[in-house]
Amino acid sequence: MPPEVRVIGVEGMPEFKDGDDLAGAIIDAALAQGTGIESGDVLIVTQKVVSKVEGKVVKLSDVEASPLAISITEGHRRDPRHTEWVLRESKRIVRMDRGVIISETKHGFYCANAGIDASNIPGNDTLALLPDDSDASARGIRQAVKDRLGVVVAVIVSDTFGRPWRNAAADVAIGIAGMDPVHSYVGQMDSHGHEMFTTEIAVADELAAAGELVGGKVAGVPVSIIRGYDYTPMEDASIQRIIRGSDKDLFR
Amino acid sequence: MPPEVRVIGVEGMPEFKDGDDLAGAIIDAALAQGTGIESGDVLIVTQKVVSKVEGKVVKLSDVEASPLAISITEGHRRDPRHTEWVLRESKRIVRMDRGVIISETKHGFYCANAGIDASNIPGNDTLALLPDDSDASARGIRQAVKDRLGVVVAVIVSDTFGRPWRNAAADVAIGIAGMDPVHSYVGQMDSHGHEMFTTEIAVADELAAAGELVGGKVAGVPVSIIRGYDYTPMEDASIQRIIRGSDKDLFR
Numbered sequence: 001m002p003p004e005v006r007v008i009g010v011e012g013m014p015e016f017k018d019g020d021d022l023a024g025a026i027i028d029a030a031l032a033q034g035t036g037i038e039s040g041d042v043l044i045v046t047q048k049v050v051s052k053v054e055g056k057v058v059k060l061s062d063v064e065a066s067p068l069a070i071s072i073t074e075g076h077r078r079d080p081r082h083t084e085w086v087l088r089e090s091k092r093i094v095r096m097d098r099g100v101i102i103s104e105t106k107h108g109f110y111c112a113n114a115g116i117d118a119s120n121i122p123g124n125d126t127l128a129l130l131p132d133d134s135d136a137s138a139r140g141i142r143q144a145v146k147d148r149l150g151v152v153v154a155v156i157v158s159d160t161f162g163r164p165w166r167n168a169a170a171d172v173a174i175g176i177a178g179m180d181p182v183h184s185y186v187g188q189m190d191s192h193g194h195e196m197f198t199t200e201i202a203v204a205d206e207l208a209a210a211g212e213l214v215g216g217k218v219a220g221v222p223v224s225i226i227r228g229y230d231y232t233p234m235e236d237a238s239i240q241r242i243i244r245g246s247d248k249d250l251f252r
Numbered sequence: 253m254p255p256e257v258r259v260i261g262v263e264g265m266p267e268f269k270d271g272d273d274l275a276g277a278i279i280d281a282a283l284a285q286g287t288g289i290e291s292g293d294v295l296i297v298t299q300k301v302v303s304k305v306e307g308k309v310v311k312l313s314d315v316e317a318s319p320l321a322i323s324i325t326e327g328h329r330r331d332p333r334h335t336e337w338v339l340r341e342s343k344r345i346v347r348m349d350r351g352v353i354i355s356e357t358k359h360g361f362y363c364a365n366a367g368i369d370a371s372n373i374p375g376n377d378t379l380a381l382l383p384d385d386s387d388a389s390a391r392g393i394r395q396a397v398k399d400r401l402g403v404v405v406a407v408i409v410s411d412t413f414g415r416p417w418r419n420a421a422a423d424v425a426i427g428i429a430g431m432d433p434v435h436s437y438v439g440q441m442d443s444h445g446h447e448m449f450t451t452e453i454a455v456a457d458e459l460a461a462a463g464e465l466v467g468g469k470v471a472g473v474p475v476s477i478i479r480g481y482d483y484t485p486m487e488d489a490s491i492q493r494i495i496r497g498s499d500k501d502l503f504r
Contacts, residue, residue, distance in 0.1 A: 002260055002261050002262065002263050002285045002286075002287060002466075003260070003261035003263070003466040003473060004258060004259065004260045004261065004466065005258075005259040005462075005465050005466050006256060006257075006258055006259075007256065007257040007258075007259065007462065008254055008255070008256045009254050009255035009256065010254065011254050011255070033254045034254075035254060095502040095503070097502055100502065102502060109417075110416070110417035110418075119451065160451070160453070163415065163454075164362070164416055164496075164501060164502070164503035165361075165362035165495070165496055165501055165503065166362075166424070166454060166457070166494050166495065166496055167434065167452065167454065167493065167494050167495070167496045168433075168434045168452035168453055168454035168457075168494060169451070169452065169453060169454060170453065170454045170457050170458050170461070171458065172418070181420075182419065182420045199371065199412070199421070200419065200420035200421065201412070201420055201421055201422065201464065202415075202418060202419065202420035202421060202422045203465070205418070205420075205422050205461065206422050206423065206461035206462065206464050206465055207465065209422070209457065209458035209461035209462060210257070210259065210458065210461060210462035210465060212453065212458050213257050213455070213458055213459065213462060213478075213481055214254075214255040214256065214257050221255060226465075229465055241419065242418050242419050242420060243417070243418065243419070244416075244417050244418055244419045249416060249417055250347040250349055250352065250354060250416070251347070251416035251417065251503055
């Protein structure tokens, strides 16, 4: 049999609010659609639903725009209070130009607008911030699946990030539990017997990207199941392994 | 039925050399393993095999290292003639530090070492350069599949690129045929009736990433088939749509 990985969308998920049982809803929906959740699955859970159940939804009216936020936003379509939230979620501005803010978020991610956005959120003045600790969010879902179904899975919390040099965005991992986010070929031999010195693959990001293929921003499929991928189990996994140390990065 | 995308590796591919019929070999191998190639499939073909059949394999001994190449490489493990090839494949150096060269390649890609590498190539002094025109490579494979099997597919040529800010690399698209590399939600409404102003997803990169999950650098599975993904057909597709114009990029 050729190697095969299946990416299965989880349909029929409810609208979430602060305090809802996200893991329970994922399990219910997966069972209801007949796919279930099996040992070795990787659950890809998009950030938006995690933020909702963790109460990371804020209102524009909760803040007053600072002079900096007003100045940055001037001439652009965004509400300056939205910019204020971006500044509050950032710990360092990397670039700021043409209404775009690229920053290092307080969680350590490098992305546009501190990962904040307003789509797929009820209300006209609400924004979803990133979860405080997406690794912990992933661990919680993983534990709930283990407790209720008795199966061991990996969980990735994903978000849609833009990238330098390439148009459009792609989903990447912002939190992980149960698997090594990186597959390393260091020290292995390639098919011609050469040692592969440096190749490390960010499989967590590739899994997140694959999950987006069945998710879809409009269709309302916030969770997908990746079945058949042979990940490396890791109990103390953290997305920090994928965040490059500032001492090693050439684009700070 | 829940939405599902299958990622199927194509096994049993031969070792390729200049002039070999890559498309024919992909078709043969897909038929031999029983998966075949169906209308609507996306074939993900890794750059290395494309470069090999297109004769883009060069020798270190074909060039003499310039003083610049020698100076850049000093104190690092790479052969300075390898660096010379990187310089020859580049049209602009974006960053150059600690033995790493980030450049804009002559094709317009931004990546480390001009996309050149030495793994999975026979011989100890050979390097694979990127194809001259990966869109054309993808179109050729697409046409061959149409001619021989009578099915219309999309084809992506993929390569493994590093990224700023994130450790490890991930596969992205460097050539495309038959589908729009970007899925745009601009003007569509989200599940709460808000217009989504700016979200464009680089689905070609996500498909390339998904393809890597069954490929594997050591296993020797250079092609994968993505089945069940509902892409937007585009006859005159080009990866240029994903390469950000320098006027819009904040990290040149």
